[in-house]
Amino acid sequence: xxxxxxxxxxxxxxxxxxxxxxxxxxxxxxxxxxxxxxxxxxxxxxxxxxxxxxxxxxxxxxxxxxxxxxxxxxxxxxxxxxxxxxxxxxxxxxxxxxxxxxxxxxxxxxxxxxxxxxxxxxxxxxxxxxxxxxxxxxxxxxxxxxxxxxxxxxxxxxxxxxxxxxxxxxxxxxxxxxxxxxxxxxxxxxxxxxxxxxxxxxxxxxxxxxxxxxxxxxxxxxxxxxxxxxxxxxxxxxxxxxxxxxxxxxxxxxxxxxxxxxxxxxxxxxxxxxxxxxxxxxxxxxxxxxxxxxxxxxxxxxxxxxxxxxxxxxxxxxxxxxxxxxxxxxxxx
Amino acid sequence: xxxxxxxxxxxxxxxxxxxxxxxxxxxxxxxxxxxxxxxxxxxxxxxxxxxxxxxxxxxxxxxxxxxxxxxxxxxxxxxxxxxxxxxxxxxxxxxxxxxxxxxxxxxxxxxxxxxxxxxxxxxxxxxxxxxxxxxxxxxxxxxxxxxxxxxxxxxxxxxxxxxxxxxxxxxxxxxxxxxxxxxxxxxxxxxxxxxxxxxxxxxxxxxxxxxxxxxxxxxxxxxxxxxxxxxxxxxxxxxxxxxxxxxxxxxxxxxxxxxxxxxxxxxxxxxxxxxxxxxxxxxxxxxxxxxxxxxxxxxxxxxxxxxxxxxxxxxxxxxxxxxxxxxxxxxxx
DNA sequence: CTGAAAGCGCTAACAT
DNA sequence: ATGTTAGCGCTTTCAG
Numbered sequence: 001x002x003x004x005x006x007x008x009x010x011x012x013x014x015x016x017x018x019x020x021x022x023x024x025x026x027x028x029x030x031x032x033x034x035x036x037x038x039x040x041x042x043x044x045x046x047x048x049x050x051x052x053x054x055x056x057x058x059x060x061x062x063x064x065x066x067x068x069x070x071x072x073x074x075x076x077x078x079x080x081x082x083x084x085x086x087x088x089x090x091x092x093x094x095x096x097x098x099x100x101x102x103x104x105x106x107x108x109x110x111x112x113x114x115x116x117x118x119x120x121x122x123x124x125x126x127x128x129x130x131x132x133x134x135x136x137x138x139x140x141x142x143x144x145x146x147x148x149x150x151x152x153x154x155x156x157x158x159x160x161x162x163x164x165x166x167x168x169x170x171x172x173x174x175x176x177x178x179x180x181x182x183x184x185x186x187x188x189x190x191x192x193x194x195x196x197x198x199x200x201x202x203x204x205x206x207x208x209x210x211x212x213x214x215x216x217x218x219x220x221x222x223x224x225x226x227x228x229x230x231x232x233x234x235x236x237x238x239x240x241x242x243x244x245x246x247x248x249x250x251x252x253x254x255x256x257x258x259x260x261x262x263x264x265x266x267x268x269x270x271x272x273x274x275x276x277x278x279x280x281x282x283x284x285x286x287x288x289x290x291x292x293x294x295x296x297x298x299x300x301x302x303x304x305x306x307x308x309x310x311x312x313x314x315x316x317x318x319x320x321x322x323x324x325x326x327x328x329x330x331x332x333x
Numbered sequence: 334x335x336x337x338x339x340x341x342x343x344x345x346x347x348x349x350x351x352x353x354x355x356x357x358x359x360x361x362x363x364x365x366x367x368x369x370x371x372x373x374x375x376x377x378x379x380x381x382x383x384x385x386x387x388x389x390x391x392x393x394x395x396x397x398x399x400x401x402x403x404x405x406x407x408x409x410x411x412x413x414x415x416x417x418x419x420x421x422x423x424x425x426x427x428x429x430x431x432x433x434x435x436x437x438x439x440x441x442x443x444x445x446x447x448x449x450x451x452x453x454x455x456x457x458x459x460x461x462x463x464x465x466x467x468x469x470x471x472x473x474x475x476x477x478x479x480x481x482x483x484x485x486x487x488x489x490x491x492x493x494x495x496x497x498x499x500x501x502x503x504x505x506x507x508x509x510x511x512x513x514x515x516x517x518x519x520x521x522x523x524x525x526x527x528x529x530x531x532x533x534x535x536x537x538x539x540x541x542x543x544x545x546x547x548x549x550x551x552x553x554x555x556x557x558x559x560x561x562x563x564x565x566x567x568x569x570x571x572x573x574x575x576x577x578x579x580x581x582x583x584x585x586x587x588x589x590x591x592x593x594x595x596x597x598x599x600x601x602x603x604x605x606x607x608x609x610x611x612x613x614x615x616x617x618x619x620x621x622x623x624x625x626x627x628x629x630x631x632x633x634x635x636x637x638x639x640x641x642x643x644x645x646x647x648x649x650x651x652x653x654x655x656x657x658x659x660x661x662x663x664x665x666x
Numbered sequence: 667c668t669g670a671a672a673g674c675g676c677t678a679a680c681a682t
Numbered sequence: 683a684t685g686t687t688a689g690c691g692c693t694t695t696c697a698g
Contacts, residue, residue, distance in 0.1 A: 001444075001468065003675055014685045019677060028683065043464075048445045049391075050675030053382045053690050068426075069407045071603075077401065081428060090442060093401075093426040095414060109423060111334075112381045131376075135334065215603070244603050269603045270404075270548070270577050336691055347669045352693060361667065383691030386674050670697085681686075 002042035011038035022046055052114050059089045061296060062110040064103060064120035067213065068095040071269040072240055072285050073121070076142065079289020080119060087297050089116065098123045098182075098213070107132055117296045119289075122146045125184055138299030142292040144187045145309075151299065153291045153310040157187050157265075160281045160314040161194020164236045164263040167279040169202060173234035173261040177207030179221040179246060180238045188213075191238040191265050207232045211242060218245025226253050234261025243268055243278070265314070282315040335375035344371035355379055385447050392422045394629060395443040397436060397453035400546065401428040404602040405573055405618050406454070409475065412622020413452055420630050422449065431456045431515075431546070440465055450629045452622075455479045458517055471632030475625040477520045478642075484632065486624045486643040490520050490598075493614045493647040494527020497569045497596040500612040502535060506567035506594040510540030512554040512579060513571045521546075524571040524598050540565045544575055551578025559586050567594025576601055576611070598647070615648040 004018040011018065011034040020027045021035040038044075052058045063080050065073040077093055084091045092115070094106040103123045110118050111131055117138040120127070122145075129139055129148040141152040168176050178195045181188035192208065199206065207225060211217030218237055222245065225232055237243040243264035250260055263279035291310055337351040344351065344367040353360045354368040371377075385391045396413050398406040410426055417424045425448070427439040436456045443451050444464055450471040453460070455478075462472055462481040474485040501509050511528045514521035525541065532539065540558060544550030551570055555578065558565055570576040576597035583593055596612035624643055 001675095005675080015675090016677080016686080017684060020684085023677080026683065031684080045441065045445045047386075047447075047675050048442075049382055049386045049447050050690090051677075053380075053386050053692090054675080054677045056690070058382075068410065069404060071402060074402045074407065078428070090425075090427075092423075094423075095411070108378065109381075112378050114380075114382050241603075270574075270601075334691095338691080348691090349669060349671095349693080350667090352691095353668085356693080359667065364668085380691050383674090384693075386676090387691080387693045389674070668698085670695105672693105672695085674692090676690090677688105679686100679688085682684080 001047065002039075002044040003047070004044075006042055007035060007038045007044050010042065011035045056114060057116055058114050060092055060113070060115045061089055061293070061300075062092050062094055062106065062115045062118040062120075064094045064096050064106055064118065066096050066098040066121055066123055068093065070213070070239075070241055072266055072283065075285035076121075076289040079286035079291075080293040081289075082286075083290045083293035083297070089297070096123045100124050100126070103127060111135055111137070116300050119292045119296055125186070138296055140292045140296045140299075142288055144185055149307055151295050151308050153288055153295065153312065154187065155283055155288070156311050156313050157190035158194040158197075160265045160283070161191035161236070161238070162198055163194075163314065164191075164265050164279060164281045165195045165198040168234045168236065168261045168263050169198065171234075171261055171277075171279075175203060175205075175207065175230070175232040175234065176261070177209065177225050177232035177235045178238070179209050179211055179218055179225075179235060179242050181211065181213045181242070183210055188238045195236050205230075207235075213239050213241060215241050215245040215248070218242030219249045220245070222246040222249035223253075226250075226255075233259075234263070236263045236265070238265050240264055240266030240268055247278070284312050284314070288312060334380065335372075335377040336380070337377075340368060340371045340375055340377050343375065344368045389447060390449055391447050393425055393446070393448045394422055394626070394633075395425050395427055395439065395448045395451040395453075397427045397429050397439055397451065399429050399431040399454055399456055401426065403546070403572075403574055405599055405616065408618035409454075409622040412619035412624075413626045414622075415619075416623045416626035416630070422630070429456050433457050433459070436460060444468055444470070449633050452625045452629055458519070471629055473625045473629045473632075475621055477518055482640055484628050484641050486621055486628065486645065487520065488616055488621070489644050489646050490523035491527040491530075493598045493616070494524035494569070494571070495531055496527075496647065497524075497598050497612060497614045498528045498531040501567045501569065501594045501596050502531065504567075504594055504610075504612075508536060508540065508563070508565040508567065509594070510542065510558050510565035510568045511571070512542050512544055512551055512558075512568060512575050514544065514546045514575070516543055521571045528569050528571075538563075540568075546572050546574060548574050548578040548581070551575030552582045553578070555579040555582035556586075559583075559588075566592075567596070569596045569598070571598050573597055573599030573601055580611070617645050617647070621645060 004015045007018045008015045013031050017027060017031055018035050021032055061084060063077060067073055081091050096103040100123050119140045119142050121143045127146055139150040141150055145152050145154055165176055176199055178192060180192045209221040211221040235246055237246055247257060250257055258277050265281045266283050267280050337348045341348045341351045346364050350360055350364055351368050354365055394417055396410060400406055414424050429436040433456050452473045452475055454476045460479055472483040474483055478485050478487055498509055509532055511525060513525045542554040544554040568579055570579055580590060583590055591610050598614045599616050600613050
């Protein structure tokens, strides 16, 4: 790879001028042409590492998500990416697997790589953002919050929980259970609160079950619920993947999803043949991403306004055919 | 962030010694202790940017995939990540969207960021790997190949196509159509060849349809096939997502997937309620990733053996219940 | 085994 | 508007 010195020599100017040309600073038309020609002839590409060492910052933002195989997060990632690209930033996707250890490692990498900022969906309430924040790097929490004072963009989770649960009662179900994510994550607990609030006034016993956020977790929890003496006749899951597991458990138990109510906070992924009776509370995943990226980029650009928390509202969705689902989804892109 | 100079001063040694300690080079026990203590006291983390500038290479590998929302590629990505982590490498995920322009941009970034190597699933047969290769950075093509002379790991696509098609004939279907991906991608064309080979000896007319690799493409293609004068009674899709679309189209047309045969090269994602009759030819996505990563890391370590192409075999899968599917999947992790 | 010193390629004062 | 120069923090000869 050629350096600015070689370009400068070939163009007959100083290295500084070459640098200026590539940074859009004031340089005469003529020298500009000279430099560009020389650069082209040498196939010169600025060395970002050197630039970064000098400027002590890069045009890269880190995005830490808990599960790269969950379509909710890939959609969110796309949102971040789209927005970042517009501003010439690249995004590095880091999969934390909900493991605080991995999360910490990635945070350190973000710091030592001089990344411009980080967007994260914390694996636990106890992420240590101290190091990265004290370095002056902006941080935005997305989807999940953290007690650490940083910008955040989240969903109105309680309303989402309420909406999902209400839809089930409206459809005539009476014993509405809830399959929640792991304790200690505010987002899922808020959804549970929503469920509890609706349920409290209508039934006595509480069917609450905690599980991991994945398909197997939803399956196990549903299986347990069905084994109860008085099993529920409907269930709310606090994320998309657990709903898939719950549906599987129902099918296995020979229970038609038409007779058993299922509502999910989130969109069921790739449901070719989802029963029309499944209620989905749509989460603006991609929008979450673009919003977070916008906030982060503003901070990177020097915006110093007080900390903000943006709350996005989930859209209560009536059951729809799979095809309608997709039509909607595609058009949203 | 503290620098080696500050650590050196505090420890009473030279900067070089600090560097040696952090690189595992020979340093006396005593000074080693001194340095580590000082480093700990200052919360010193080596500046990777400076190191990279000096060493002209980083411990980062770029992974370019066509569609981050396709579970096949996220599984592949996990494989790459797992393997990379073991060797202390980080992986940067780049979503090309099957767009040669984006692909080129990411390739340039990989070069100017001094990434150690790149693993890519080319968006087209005409990627220009010249720049990156001439820089001496190793490249491994995965899933899809490229005419450029680089290492590759692929799937035995023709056999996969044959297996999917045969399974349909064995099940008694006689008019087996094929929904293929875009022309110009060897992987999908090889699968089509497999289909054609099986079909040629058993039926006269050919039901071949090209589509994009996504759900909407599969849906449109299936809709067209069903509108034919003599529609097929079964279909093979050359990837996972198009099968989802095809199933949707069938459901819409009021055709039970039990009476219409469906076989996919790839695993249907998150199929909570997949009809047991869908044949899936399992692709070792994650294994593809670990293999590619292993090859790349060997090259990075200086391995200079001749170019290799590893061909992985797809596993012909009998239809299974959704639950069995997941049990299998989880245990594979 | 350890220290001194020379860069890696770029940017940003400071001059001119 | 342009050139000169001094680093950014680290690794790596080269001496000792």
